[in-house]
Every structure is written in structure tokens, then in C-alpha cells.
Amino acid sequence: MGFEVLLKGQNMARLIEGLGVALRISAISVSVSIFLGIVLGVVMTSKNPVVRFVSAVYLEIVRIMPQMVLLFLVFFGATKALGLRIEAEFASILVFSFWGTAEMADLVRGAVKSIPVIQYESSEALGLSRLQTYVYVILPQVVRRLIPLSINLITRMIKTTSLVMMIGIVEVLKVGQQIIEANRKSSPNAAFAVFATIFVLYFFACWPFSCLSKYLEKKWEN
Amino acid sequence: MDEILKIEQLKKSFDDLSVLDGIDLSVKKGEVVVIVGPSGCGKSTFLRCLNGLEDIQEGRVSLESEVINPVSKSTVNARKKIGMVFQSYDLFPHKTILQNITLAPMKVHKRKKAEAEGEALQLLERVGLVSKKDNYPRQLSGGQKQRVAIVRALMMHPEVLLFDEVTAALDPEMVREVLEVILSLAKEGRTMLIVTHEMAFAKAVADRIIFMDGGKIIEQGTPDDIFEHPKTERLQSFLKTFTYDR
Numbered sequence: 001m002g003f004e005v006l007l008k009g010q011n012m013a014r015l016i017e018g019l020g021v022a023l024r025i026s027a028i029s030v031s032v033s034i035f036l037g038i039v040l041g042v043v044m045t046s047k048n049p050v051v052r053f054v055s056a057v058y059l060e061i062v063r064i065m066p067q068m069v070l071l072f073l074v075f076f077g078a079t080k081a082l083g084l085r086i087e088a089e090f091a092s093i094l095v096f097s098f099w100g101t102a103e104m105a106d107l108v109r110g111a112v113k114s115i116p117v118i119q120y121e122s123s124e125a126l127g128l129s130r131l132q133t134y135v136y137v138i139l140p141q142v143v144r145r146l147i148p149l150s151i152n153l154i155t156r157m158i159k160t161t162s163l164v165m166m167i168g169i170v171e172v173l174k175v176g177q178q179i180i181e182a183n184r185k186s187s188p189n190a191a192f193a194v195f196a197t198i199f200v201l202y203f204f205a206c207w208p209f210s211c212l213s214k215y216l217e218k219k220w221e222n
Numbered sequence: 223m224d225e226i227l228k229i230e231q232l233k234k235s236f237d238d239l240s241v242l243d244g245i246d247l248s249v250k251k252g253e254v255v256v257i258v259g260p261s262g263c264g265k266s267t268f269l270r271c272l273n274g275l276e277d278i279q280e281g282r283v284s285l286e287s288e289v290i291n292p293v294s295k296s297t298v299n300a301r302k303k304i305g306m307v308f309q310s311y312d313l314f315p316h317k318t319i320l321q322n323i324t325l326a327p328m329k330v331h332k333r334k335k336a337e338a339e340g341e342a343l344q345l346l347e348r349v350g351l352v353s354k355k356d357n358y359p360r361q362l363s364g365g366q367k368q369r370v371a372i373v374r375a376l377m378m379h380p381e382v383l384l385f386d387e388v389t390a391a392l393d394p395e396m397v398r399e400v401l402e403v404i405l406s407l408a409k410e411g412r413t414m415l416i417v418t419h420e421m422a423f424a425k426a427v428a429d430r431i432i433f434m435d436g437g438k439i440i441e442q443g444t445p446d447d448i449f450e451h452p453k454t455e456r457l458q459s460f461l462k463t464f465t466y467d468r
Binding site for chain 2: 137
């Protein structure tokens, strides 16, 4: 089945290192996205028509464009057109944050909007101040709605980082290809073993998030 | 009896649509005022103006000496003395019944947790819901939720209680358990303004009934005046909608 290639030399260690690259890109992009997404999401709940129009356009662009096109546009396009020299890893963090921020902001906007007006009113009718209303009544409910959804976004972002090999970043998938290429003669079946291993690696990278999301959903069922 | 709540020449409109058109009303301490009228006559909006949930265009609402509306800094303070129960379930879904009831006393009045919980349990006992103290709102029936909402308002020791169609969203068999609680509060001598469609209840609980239509007070008086001797044609035709002839 070709699993022996994984035991050769540093192959397994290189795969894990490749996963590390993918996870580093995701971790930075996810952090940026969550932070900017929360800020933008709150801004998007504004009634100002200009704010709403601009954010709607931004969201649509992100939704319509395949992430790979964005990646090429930034990495190759910007380099050529603007004469900027952007590191591949920086370009991918830029693109994933651009995408993640839009998605996160939309989740935040939806979660804030989903809290009925009566929750604000009954809290204020009890004499709580605006700030107390947010801290004790609104935000806890927003967070409860938001966390399972944003965890889902995180796992999607981790999976999508496999695209960065297209702009030459040596992440787990690229390492896998290199191993297969290098051992084409000695282990012609290496492809199955290598990709199966990558599958398992991705699974263990995303699975804990998925478990956490299920756990929180159950815990907050009330 | 002393006057506690005073409404002078209150006018309210949503954009161009006038909803309340010059309302004057003075409520005495311990008085139970029931407001009735056809849907859309402005009675719910009127109640919401009384604790500053709606801003007004003209006039004034004041509780004792504090101005509530037009909304200003003193509104937040005066609001603490007014309890309100709404039509739809306004309990906080992420908190248990006990937490729902003790949140405002602890955060607004800075009362100690144990002391607030002590009073909460007594009040829950009174409305027959002590056993539900650790449940979440969604585990309760509509009538139970509304009784909890009443307890939550009582915990702030309000001088005036506002009830905005509190039984309108309930199944008929649950209406009574909620209205009984309000009746018992009336017997205690609490000052209350109640908007309702339950005419039999209005008759039983009210010291004074206000009939509103088109954003104005058309007629007011004792339950006997209103139900047995309605003067205006508008009130007569409104009351007819509750009776059936064959």
C-alpha cells in the first residue's frame, strides 16, 4: 500500500512540519478574522445606508470569488501590477483574513440581529443601564449563538489552507506530493499512503474544534 | 389619595402617523387603571411612553417629581420605580428562573445575592413556582413564564406596575393563573396600569377604566360607568364586539 515511504528518512516528520505551516497560516488568519469580524459585524448592525451598502458589497465579493482566484490575484497580480514583492505566506494570510473577516462579520451581524428587541426593552424596563443590558443580557446570548457557527468557520479555514500550495508554499499537501514524486520508482503506490496520512492529519487538526462545538451546543441548549 | 403618576398633553407620532394625540391622565397611589380600546388605538404605545421605552414629541410624563419622558438622565432613575410586564415572553433565555429574577436587584440595587434570592423564593412561593427556580424559561409554560415575569418586576419594589396585554399570547386555560396574580396585587393596594382585552377581568380589577380610540381618551369612569352606562357611541360599539346575539 506504500506506507513504507512514511518510515523512510524524515518523511513523516516533514509531513507534520507541513501541517504545521498550514496550521500557522490558519491560526493567524483565524485570529485576525475573529477580531476584525467582531468589530465589522457590530458596525454592520448599524442602520447607516452607506455602511450597509459597503459591507454588503464586500461580503458579496468574498462570497462570489473562489479563494484560489483571490490568492492568485494578490500573489501574482499584485506583484506584477503594483511591483510589490509579497511573501507567499503573507499573501495567503492576507487572503484568508480578507475572506474570514467577511464571513465572521456576517455571523456576528446575524447573531446580534437575532436577539429580539424585547430582550433590550425588558432589561431596560428593569432599570439596567445600557451597558449592563449588553453585558448581562445581550452579549451572553450573542456569544452562545456565535460560538458553534464560528467554530465551523475555523475548521473551514483550516481545510481551505491546502490551496496555498498553489502559490508555492510548502505545506502538508505539497510535502506529500514531493514525497510521492521522490519515491515514484521505489514505492509506486505511495500516493494512497501519503494522502491517507494527510487525511488523518487534517482530521485530527479539525476534529477537536468540531467536538468543542458539539459540546458547547449541548451545554447551551437552554 | 396622593397623585403618583402624571401625564400631561402627551403626543406621540411615528414619522407622520400620529399615535397619541394629547393625553392627560393622573394616577393616584394605590389606584388600578385599566386601559381598553380597539387594536391600534395606541394603548400599548401609551404604556410604553410611561417608562420611557418610546420617546414622545410633546407633553410630559412624571413620576412624583421626576420627569420620565421626555427621556433624559432622570429617566433611568425613575424607571427603576416602574415595573413592566410585556405581552411576549421577555424572560432572559440564558438564565435560570432564579437568575432572571435576581439579576436586576443585584446589579441595579446592589443587593446581596443571598438576600435577593431569599425574597425571590418567597415571591416564587406566592405564585406557586418555587419548584421551577432552577429551570430555564423554555422549560416553562406560557402562563408560568408570565408569572415569573411579574415576580421579576416585583423584585424591584416598583411604585407603579405596568401590564401590557400580558395574557394576549397565552392559551385560554393559562390566562386565569396570570390574572389571579394581578388581582391579588390589586388587593394589596398596588398602583397599576393595565392594558388588556379581558373585559371580565377589567371589570373585576379596575378602580377606573379608560377607553381609548384613535390616540385619545374617549371616555373614562368606574367599571360600572363604562360597562353598564357607556355614554359615547364609540364605546358602545366597541363593547358590542364582545357580545354575541343570535
